[in-house]
Amino acid sequence: MGAQAGGMTKPAQSSEGKTLSWEVRDGIIGLALHREPVNEIGLATLEELERFVAALPDLQQHAGALIIYSRQAAGFCAGADLRELYAGLQNADGMAAVRGAREFLERIHRVFNALDAVPIATIAAVHGVCFGGGFELALTCDLIIADKMARFCFPELRLGLIPGFGGIPRLKRDVGNGLVRDLLLTGRSINATKALASGLVSQVAAEGEALRAARATAAQVMKFDRATAAAAKAFAKPIPLDELRREIDLFCKLFTRPVVREALRKFVENTSAHPYLP
């Protein structure tokens, strides 16, 4: 929200949205996810992420680091909003459904690529579930700091899909291909200890302490010359644009098959406490 000062409008340094909010404090941008139940990413979140990315150039004038975290007790983010995805499949014919999915993916990739490339340090402070699209959001960050109850997972193959928000290329960038295939092909989740041992996570904090550890890390990163840090980041963390593009194409190719529709239907209609996924 812009603040009036002497007749001039200052750039917004905080904003409270329906699915996420941000503020600058102690030179650190905190981006908090807070959509019930576990920050599922649908159109509403995408639109607010787009607003955040548009605000980033101004925010960077006041901050040297960005921390993404969740205010939801159950975790960082459970992934894409599958109910919205299923509704999109139900309410459109095959071609229109693919067009809708592609348009959504193009937009989310623009946002994630912008987060990936922002020239200040970025840290995902993760607790609880960090699944699918949520995991992909965390992977845009320079560092992932997890509390010991965090779990990471790509469940997409259980739905007949692949991760669509850039997950495979970014996971390949960070860890060995053996773990990439393990997570992708089994759909299993791994805990923070395993994630640390794999190099996916850079620190594990006590339960509920990931955000505090992320703020301490951000404070350390900000001691260094900003231009040097930005150059080092760009050198060490190239964005795999070609693979990201191919991932969108592959997702769209798989999306309208009956197996996907059936898996999404089972997910949406499942009312049992027991996990329904194969």
Place this chain on the structure above:
Amino acid sequence: MRTLEQTTEEILSLAAAHFKVPRAELSPADDFYQKLRIDSLQALELLTHLENHFSVELPDYEVQGVSDFRTLASRIQARL
């Protein structure tokens, strides 16, 4: 090396403490979804606690369809 009975007992105590249920109300044959009144996300939370406590890695597909403490204990035991 723990016995299966010891592992089961530890799981029951951990589950009771984490989900704030009196230990005396839990037994090995209980359906933990029902007894702890938990959903699938909380079941993952339980799995994480158990992995941390026993220092094991238990792929979640190995506990898919498992809903009683005794079978859960046997899956953990096989990883110790």
